[in-house]
Amino acid sequence: MSAAPGDQYAPREIDKYEAIYGRDFVSPGGAACARECIARLALRPGDRVLDVGSGLGGSALLMAREFGARVDGMDLSAEMVARARERCRQQHLEDRVRFTRGDCLDLAASRVYHAVYSRDVFLHIEDKARLFRLLREVLVPGGRLLFTDYCCGEEAPSDDFAAYVAERGYHLLPLARYVECLREAGFVAVEGEDWTARFIDISRRELDALPAAGLGADEQEDLRRGWQGKIVRAERGEQRWGLLTARTEEAGA
Numbered sequence: 001m002s003a004a005p006g007d008q009y010a011p012r013e014i015d016k017y018e019a020i021y022g023r024d025f026v027s028p029g030g031a032a033c034a035r036e037c038i039a040r041l042a043l044r045p046g047d048r049v050l051d052v053g054s055g056l057g058g059s060a061l062l063m064a065r066e067f068g069a070r071v072d073g074m075d076l077s078a079e080m081v082a083r084a085r086e087r088c089r090q091q092h093l094e095d096r097v098r099f100t101r102g103d104c105l106d107l108a109a110s111r112v113y114h115a116v117y118s119r120d121v122f123l124h125i126e127d128k129a130r131l132f133r134l135l136r137e138v139l140v141p142g143g144r145l146l147f148t149d150y151c152c153g154e155e156a157p158s159d160d161f162a163a164y165v166a167e168r169g170y171h172l173l174p175l176a177r178y179v180e181c182l183r184e185a186g187f188v189a190v191e192g193e194d195w196t197a198r199f200i201d202i203s204r205r206e207l208d209a210l211p212a213a214g215l216g217a218d219e220q221e222d223l224r225r226g227w228q229g230k231i232v233r234a235e236r237g238e239q240r241w242g243l244l245t246a247r248t249e250e251a252g253a
Contacts, residue, residue: 029198037117048071049115049116050116050138051073054074054080055080059117061093064097072100074100074101107137111138124170124171135185142249149178149244151174152239187248188248195243200234203234210227
């Protein structure tokens with residue numbers, strides 16, 4: 001993508017992401033991938049969920065609509081929050097979904113959520129240890145955590161990949177280190193799955209669908225370069241995609 005990090009979620013950039021990811025989504029795989037991830041949380045009707053970096057609200061609205069959850073979505077982008085609120089109103093889900101602008105590093109211990117969910121957000125956060133301690137403290141005993149995130153390989157990065165990460169302001173970890181961080185924060189039943197092959201497949205399918213996205217020629221070319229770059233970095237094993245799941249200790253454990 002040609003957008004500078006600070007412009008990544010400007011209104012037109014959001015439009016471009018949504019055009020390729022699908023209505024209400026700004027993360028790889030769109031609604032289909034979100035639905036698969038959410039199913040792993042084994043939500044029950046009435047469960048409270050915190051969606052960190054909720055974006056346009058696609059996952060939060062899906063959790064409420066199809067799983068009966070009550071969802072608090074939070075995002076740093078005022079534009080994302082405004083759009084998510086409007087879509088919530090359009091779907092008449094205001095009684096089950098709330099979107100607020102906020103920083104997950106400002107969360108206070110509350111022990112009210114049955115699950116925490118996030119998609120490709122934690123790459124923006126440097127202090128992973130603090131992040132996971134805070135997330136553990138908002139979960140009820142036995143609460144579940146699920147997130148996907150960009151990861152890096154175990155080897156030293158190439159100059160090209162290091163420049164990409166620096167330009168974006170990302171803070172990436174190898175998948176194995178993510179697992180360690182979650183355990184150090186007090187989570188149990190921690191599992192990390194390497195979804196890089198799936199990431200490549202999804203990216204290729206999104207690239208193939210780009211001509212039908214309804215974007216102008218320049219915007220299409222901008223996205224094409226960005227997606228081709230992601231595929232190349234992933235095929236080299238430098239840019240990876242991980243799915244992490246964990247839970248808090250059960251009461252009395």
